[in-house]
Amino acid sequence: MTRRSTSPGARGFALALVLGVAAAATGCAGPGGGSPAVLDKAVELAHWMVGSFDSADQAAQAPDDYLDIHLETVRIWTDRSDGPWLYVEQAAATALDRPYRQRVYHLVRDGAGVRSDVYELPGDPLALAGAWRDPARLAGLGPRDLIRREGCSIWLRRTPTGWVGSTRGQDCASSLGDAVYATSEVTITATSLSSWDRGFDANGEQVWGAAAGGYRFVKRR
Template sequence: METVRRWAWAWVVAAVAAVAAVALGALSGCGQIVLPPMDGETARKAGEHRERQAELSRVAGWMTGSFSSRAQAWRDREFRDIRLHAVRIWPNRNDGVWLYVEQAEAERPTRPYRQRVYRLRIQDNGLIVSDVLTLPGEPLRFAEAWKDVSRLGGLTPADLTAKPGCEVVLKRTADDLYEGGTVGEGCASELGGAAYATSDVRVGPDGLDSWDRGFDASGKQVWGSVKGPYEFRRIVP
């Protein structure tokens, strides 16, 4: 990424120099603007960067919107009817795609049990990483902010707290499918006597499957579904 930026910056500097030279020539009544061409390697790197960013936007679009596990809950009473809402925030930032995310039981939409900010970014190897960050203070004051992101007020990334080790790493496994999860046992959790938590995720155009579990120090599962992931399907307005 940094190499592409350096090459692109060098091209911009050369272009500005060319414009300046022509402008001086224009004062004497001659010259036209001719931008210097990118060399082959720079053009290739720039093209790859654009492709990666387009792919990141595509996956972020899959993860944005309102989703429900209602159909799964009807089939299997081991699963609850959960609503998941994700909306993009800070769209003008260039350090990834930022999402505000809520999860709540269908009958208690104003009392979400999970509120997070995700920062999606794509690596040079094509892997998509979802950083997980928590909100400051009492998160419930932002409940249902997905309906109106202005309620997040002056919140900035500097106000958030990252959860190291809880990043979800996604790999493209089919044209319309990304799969992955957390890595190892590095996502600390104290919920329900847990020592660490894991997340396994599948993302596609119609929704996402998410399997969040907590384990104690001996590796015994202490919270989360024991049967498999929650299946969140997009709610069509």
């Protein structure tokens, strides 16, 4: 029998793995970056995904299965030329001042698509809670200060209506509950983001995450 956690952390393990920024294409490749065409795709993805999102509509329709989660994304380190770097906060609507997940994401080229690498903040992340309102608070950090979550990157490809992507296999380790690995599947359009994040035990049984399908986030601004 599938066991599912009802905590925001369990339901939102990787909701925001793939996010972007509204910025102009650089027109040249940077360290760790890609060709201008690929960087343009990353910027398009970023333009769609930066901003404020929530799952309030879905939570109202199915309160037993989904929480109202708020997702905030801003660009940081804008002087870098190796692809967009993003700061992301996720918080339950009832505790917006105490986000349960804070991450940094780096959009880089991967063949004809875009890969989103995932990083944790050093020290106590809550010390930077609310930094999406003032990204200058992150100016004292740099990529070398972050902790990369190996195996948890999302690989994305363009479709006629948006972007789709996922983690790969069982590479993203998870210690949440009885899970040993996690997966994430995402679909992105200009006005929404859907993410289905699940944790599995050593037998391949789902132990956390939504059973009926992914979270649906609506872009509010």
